[in-house]
Amino acid sequence: MEISRRDAFGLALAGTAALATEPAAAVPPGSGALPAAAWRRGFDNQRVPDLGDGRFLNPLLSGDHPDPAILKDGADYYMTFSSFDSYPGLTLWHSRDLVNWQPRKAALTKNIGSVWAVSLAKHDGRYFLYIPVKATPNTIFVIHADHIDGPWSDPIDLHLPAHIDPCHAVAEDGSRWLFLSGGDRIRLAPDGLSTLGAVEHVYDPWHYPAEWDVESFSPEGPKIAHHGDYWYLITAVGGTAGPPTGHMVIAARSRSLHGPWEHCPHNPIVRTTSTDERWWSRGHASLIEAPDGSWWSIYHGYENGFWTLGRQALLDPVAWTADGWFRMTGGDLSRPLAKPRGGAAVPHGQPLSDAFTRLDLGSRWNFFRPGPHETDRLRVEQGALVLRASGTAPVDSPPLLLTAGDQAYAFECDVEIAPGATAGLVLFYDDRLYAGLGFDERRFVTHQYGMERGRPSNPHGRRMRIRITNTRHIVAIHTSHDAGRSWQRFDRGMEVSGYHHNVRGGFLMLRPGLYAAGQGEARFRDFRFRAL
The missing domain is CATH 2.115.10.20 (Glycosyl hydrolase domain; family 43)
Structure with missing residues (x-):
């Protein structure tokens, strides 16, 4: 069923604002966890x-x-x-x-x-x-x-x-x-x-x-x-x-x-x-x-x-x-x-949201295992990150990734593909273990466990907005045909607590990212990230 924009990213904003100001809730003894409001x-x-x-x-x-x-x-x-x-x-x-x-x-x-x-x-x-x-x-x-x-x-x-x-x-x-x-x-x-x-x-x-x-x-x-x-x-x-x-x-x-x-x-x-x-x-x-x-x-x-x-x-x-x-x-x-005393504090961290007014490689985005000329695939123009397609899927098309350090978060982006391209959003551990959603002109591509798990019909054509929400390892995916004014929940939920080193090796982490595969190129606009 259709849900409103407030029940999507906007609702996440309201909920997280409350978390940041309310007193810390009690934590079950022995859990080792702290509430988000801490x-x-x-x-x-x-x-x-x-x-x-x-x-x-x-x-x-x-x-x-x-x-x-x-x-x-x-x-x-x-x-x-x-x-x-x-x-x-x-x-x-x-x-x-x-x-x-x-x-x-x-x-x-x-x-x-x-x-x-x-x-x-x-x-x-x-x-x-x-x-x-x-x-x-x-x-x-x-x-x-x-x-x-x-x-x-x-x-x-x-x-x-x-x-x-x-x-x-x-x-x-x-x-x-x-x-x-x-x-x-x-x-x-x-x-x-x-x-x-x-x-x-x-x-x-x-x-x-x-x-x-x-x-x-x-x-x-x-x-x-x-x-x-x-x-x-x-x-x-x-x-x-x-x-x-x-x-x-x-x-x-x-x-x-x-x-x-x-x-x-x-x-x-x-x-x-x-x-x-x-x-x-x-x-x-x-x-x-x-x-x-x-x-x-x-x-x-x-x-x-x-x-x-x-x-x-x-x-x-x-x-x-x-x-x-x-x-x-x-x-x-x-x-x-x-805290230690002294020293002027700098603003901590950096925004992960990106309006793509410039190419921010190294401090915010980076490629996974890039080839010698991987950066040639990238350019920024008119508020869009343009990523030339390569390979067939994230397994052989290096994605662009962020380091997100909260237990729960949502990220969304407007994605437009040229004919022959497949693009989307992923939660990426490595090239053999990732999850997310991509699409071509006619079908979605469901990624789970580092494999394609289904290709249902794509009703949106070559442009849509995708949002992935990772709520303490429970993953929900939504799509929008009208720039985020209304959202449709994608019919595949996931649980990703096993996407880590003790399962796969490699000493890495599960990271949000963007990918473009096939032919042509993809344009990514208005990337938004929000910790929950």
Whole structure:
């Protein structure tokens, strides 16, 4: 049956406005969840961490922001994350208070493979990104720039096929090093653009009790910090995903970057111990000093029940102990915490809605696993994103994707196709696991489980408006023939809680997106996003 526009996107706006102002509802004990009203709301009603009263509530950056790499550069902080198969990749985020973050530009435009946990550094006035990739063969690249916004150099291959998760560090004698997975390291040339000598093993990580439920030992994500008389080596063990109690943070210290390293007596410093907790698989931590001189840790974790959102960035206060070690003091991060003082706040996040007045690649949109000339498919004209069709479906036609970090949201867009084209909206995990709705001139194309599940008749022709609503994994699709004044519910509902890493692998998240396949091109206008 037909439903009005108010029962569609407009009703979502009214409902979410109420959520943002009403008191937080009670949460069932042990659920690990918080009500939507627990967060303040920002662009497009997206949740933001800063509560506006001197406190913040995790996540620091919602949605898939895994393996945080952070740099303190005077009064500025810059951070980036594993971008895997998304390009432009390695979007750089900027903050001045550690709580509010804005995206700037993407540092990596050339597809060099699946980008894993990187290291962001500044040395002698130059910025460096050390980038491990899963490719053929695996390796670690470096790119550099004289300004954080680039231009960044072309990738330089360091020929390190056996390691991941590099961390740049400068020793007390001025030598430069990359610490690597497995407790290894290798020396860098003075310019940081090549290696010297062979990989050496310098550290045997602490091992958890054998009866703990973990994914694997997997010592990875080394991070180096210097405080007082010691160098601190922070490592992730227990596996990145798998059991929620697996991933954890351990530490060691030494009076020299060259070792020897002693285990922290309090290991593990962070670990999810129960599936009742709000954040699962917490790990891959860095230490950073705030504007007020306090210390903090940034790491990632999965939100209880929402593997589909990927690993989200979390902020945890750090306390130094009298014996020269440190503790994380934020508990399970389920409650608001006092913000660090100082630093001017930037507006947090960015709008995901897009009027397509310009092409916003890298900070807002990116392609999944693009070919060398994928961006040639795109142009913006007269308020429309024009996407040239390729392939047959999202399986072989790279879609344009957003990172949406709320548990519930709706997105809609006007879609017009040329003869021979098929286009639509998707919820996309990877090229083998996605859901959504497309259409050609005569029929709809229903996408579910990464397959075509039906092609009912299309009554709207070559132009329609499509809306997808994802309400905590329950998906509803609507179409409109009159620019959203009235809506028809599409006769296929979906449940997508299984569209995640522990089912499919890949360490990704379920993301909203647009695609165009077949022949010709598609025009997308007036893209609207709203968190619910």
